[in-house]
Amino acid sequence: MIVPEDYAKKYLAQYGILTPRGTIAESRAEALAAARQLDFNVVVKAVIPTGGRGKAGGVRVCRTQPEVELFLETLWGKEILGYTVHKVLVEEVVDIETELYAAAHVDTVSGYTNILFSEEGGVDVESAADEIKIISVDPGADLPVHRVRMHTHTWGLSGVNPDALSFFLSMLHRISADIDATLLEVNPLAVLYDGSLAALDCKCEVDENALARHKDFKEMQRETLSERELKASEFGVSYVPLEGVIGVITSGAGLGMASMDMLTERGLPPANFLDTGGGISEDMLCRALKLILEPSEVKGCLINLYGGINRMKEAANGIAKALEETGDKRTIVAKILGNQQEEAWDILSAIPNVHVIKVFQTEQAVDKLEELLRQQ
């Protein structure tokens, strides 16, 4: 999950890192008022959860009121890199000496948290990969300032004070550990005329598996969900709205991907997708199927479950219960294997609009669904 820039910066500030004064504005009037407070000498930034925003025209330095008004007009409601702009960050202009790059990144292959630093910051940092310095930190270990200084004093830095930088990098590592960030990137990291460092932008990605430890992020994530996604999260499953005609329920996202690829190849694109994960219960499957069948675009449904830990009898009971309660007559093909498969087949065979597939190959389930839908 990507944490918005303004929120990530609040964290930086809490740990003693300098950030520009700024205000989030959710309307043009608010943005204008915020700019007035800063004497119309501001940076206006589109708040969208992605990088590369400056190059795409989402950031501009404005020195006068008409400039701010004009930029807001061109920016508001516009689509940038796939996101519609309906929020901006209005910040004071900071006069800077140079732009640097710094990041804390969890490398899941090596297992280390890498602290990356480059004296070449700004929009094109990716092309300066050779210049990047790396400090690797053991999983779970601290990175105290004195240890960073052992590195920074050997880097031959020209534009930045190694001690100020060491403090900054140490804090960056600590914040990333504290908030379970998999990436915490400050670009540009500005050197001000007095030599101090300020984080002008911050890109922060946190580990979604760790959200339960961070109530504020969890809340933030909920705000970005649609009504159905929210419903799904309430009973512990993930729901993905799509644009096709088939509802898909699988026990595992890998199985889901494979099933959806097959459906799409047959000209039966998925309308939505629900991954049960572990912990299937009667209640979960009942709510899941109801949710999947909610959109009227759904013409039929493919249920593809494999029960190792999950008990398939409970799943079957849930499916039966949902159909009984809603009286839904749409075609459902259920491929169910594993733990308690025979019991599940018996329960589902008794329902007229459910067709049970008892073999391993998902292709046969897709064949059956295609055949049944063609007959209608």
Added chain:
Amino acid sequence: MKNVLIDKETRAVVQGITGKVGRAQTHWMVKAGKLLVAGVTPGKGGQEVEGLPVYDTVGEAVEHRGVNTSVIFVPPLGVLGAVNEALDAGIRLIVIVTEYVPVRDTIIIRHRAGLIGARGNRSQLPRPLCTRAWETGNHAGVTISSRKYRCNRPQRHTFL
């Protein structure tokens, strides 16, 4: 790579044995073999699950039942603590069944296990969701994805 990690000497403890999933899987594991000798759930010491004694700590299970292997069924945020407890108690073969363990916890587990020399399947380190460690060698069918559920699927399968 040698993929048989359990043998006649294996004495396993189920961490999280009184939870919903732990309890259900213990039922099948006890049916399938004689490897399980104890369970652990903090605060539930003295209870019994499927005839196995439950202890408050892994240390007690080691002391009273001589366990040398652990299979973990605790919720995601509890896995790091459970692994640390097992390692501290001297256990060197750990099977983590829990999904959705935070990335940082996972790399800490991997790192610490590597330093200590604990074993898991393939990588020789414990890794999340490595139930396969249990279904090899003479003891095939020890846990969940065992012969009981084997269906007409290809030889090489992955767990989804």
